[in-house]
Amino acid sequence: MTDAAATNIEAIGLGSKVDLLNLTRSELEAFVVEDLRQPRFRADQLWHWLWLRGARSFAEMTNLSKDLKARLDVRAGIVWPAVDVARTSSDGTIKLLLRLADGERIETVLIPMGEHYTQCLSTQVGCAMACSFCSTGELGFTRNMSMAEILGQILVGREHLAKAGLPTVRNLVFMGMGEPLLNLGELLRSLETLGSAEGISIASRRATVSSVGIPQALKVLGDSGLAVPAISLHAPTQELREKLMPKAARVPLDELLGCLDRYPLKPRERVTYEYIMLGGVNDSLAHARQLVKLLGQRRCKVNLIGYNPPPPSVSPAPPYRAPEPGVVLAFEDYLRSKRITTFIRRSMGQDIAAACGQLKLLAGPEEPGADRA
Template sequence: MTDAPITQDVLTIPRKLPVDGRTNIVGLTRDALHVALIDMGTPEKQAKMRVNQVWQWLYFWGVRDFSLMTNLAKDYRAKLADHFDIALPEIVSKQVSADGTRKYLVRIAGGHEVETVYIPEEDRGTLCVSSQVGCTLTCSFCHTGTQRLVRNLTAGEIVGQIMLVRDDLGEWPEAGVGTGEQGPRLLSNIVLMGMGEPLYNFDNVRDAMKIAMDGEGIALSRRRITLSTSGVVPEIARCAEEIGCLMAVSFHATTDEVRDKLVPINKRWNIATLLDALREYPRLSNSERITFEYVMLKDVNDSDADARRLVKLIAGIPAKINLIPFNEWPGSPYQRSDWDRIEKFADIIYKAGYASPIRTPRGEDIMAACGQLKSATERQRKSRAQIAAETGTA
């Protein structure tokens, strides 16, 4: 299997806004912002300082209006407003589950929609972020995989999801108060496990995560960020070197025959090829271990033999195995494994020396659980098509 260059005909919209030509400043890296400020007319000797000032207003204080950046001169603030915009995606709707999970339907440029999910827990608050509109991988157990891929999200649209949820949680610092003085963070962790395959939108995901990790802004540790991939092998080492976050892999099967059906990207990079890349990741990224995500599908991948094969396959890889009870969705071809079967599977893995937590399903009542994300527009489109087919009007 060769590591051929990855090419996808996927559009990422430009930063320029079509209405007035101003550039959206959200999502620009420090280097890009430095260049943009110089191009605007900022003296080169002042540019580094101006980058720091604007950066802190955007990503530490959460300010959305240049006129409020009070340590900048009024004429400079006006100049910024003439050249730049502070544009975030729009929250179309918010649903709150009985367990406290919040699902946001977010509209981005072009009228497209993605879903973002916030999961509160006793010791953390995790945000599940989307990286693409739809998905190209067509994993057969995943609701998002039934939605066609439209385009990549920009870095600004990815980091914008974090900023919008911090808005909703009221988590930007008060004037004169540091984040550490306000108690534990409500949004403390990010998982790139929403809509899309993050490694097929690598540059934008990397830039967004660098903004999120920057110590003078949102300031999340790289160990608080987990990127989940279905197995885009050539980009795994690049992720270690250029992002350095934790890595999770959507594994879900212990033979190529089964994984080819569940995760079709396996036909390009099979289990052996994927595991070779994952063995190197902890060393390259200085991460402690790989998380293997394993959705439990009744009579498909949940036998004792599967559990024993899984243990043999990951031998030598520092690992944790997250067992995910399948979250059913309308029209799904699979069923959730019986609970006693999941527990027996977990026990085999645990006795082999690996942590094997069974993930508690969250937000199922609002279709916010793992594998259930899909934009409302796409759901409606499918419903209309089904109705037309059933009535013979298609």
């Protein structure tokens, strides 16, 4: 059992009990066979109930004997994050403020994408990176999240959507609170668990891990084959990146890009570079030319993201301003003219502080779209 898993069990008061959502498929099988002295197929049944059916209690598991349910009640628990507040944006985006078992809180976002939802997952309580344009960084870092807490966001999200009669989650982006690669062990366990056909069943090609870029961890992620990274670049030069993302920029751009050039990709895969456009700071055609010089020969695509200022109630004088729409289009056109695949990512959920860079545990009932659980 990992340190994060053990910490979570202690925090929720389970004592010597095992939180089953913190066990990978092989760990669950070992628990069933070695601890409970049950046949191996019982692990298949439990896995199905936990991850496919979303059971919150052993009483719901109708194909288990009374004796086994009683033993599970003594030895194990199932702990979901609790929904403190749910907010719905005018564009259909849903943000859930979740309370973890030890009282810490995080946010997850459900983004409508036609016939399904994409869910933005948090991996840490707070964030240690302190990027100058990101509200989450102002919170500082509290702790890493366990696999149960990371994947528990999906269980809660799917249940919320089902109760509302809405389509389910099909794609995942690890772009919520925290730097995923600074919680590498629990991230890998989560990615491994996602692909189980009898569980959450989201293939690796539908999961994207967003990171500021940590070479040693990127190598481990690449060797695992579990996900393709989206790199938070946000500047075309080392000097500008140091101003915008001083902690991330401790890794020189040359070193980071060299690591990504070696990242193992399948034939149709490319590394995504995320570029938040800050009005008057990094959005000129001169910056676009520098970005082409940086990425032009690389196997990549670029996502342009307009800066999302925090709500006035949080920051009356935000440090940056959003770029002008015409400037964004000109930037995109220039990159495309140089044969760099480029997309402008539509910002969704701005009116409920759910857009990129806005997650900051806003819980006040006065906020638009708030619905306390």
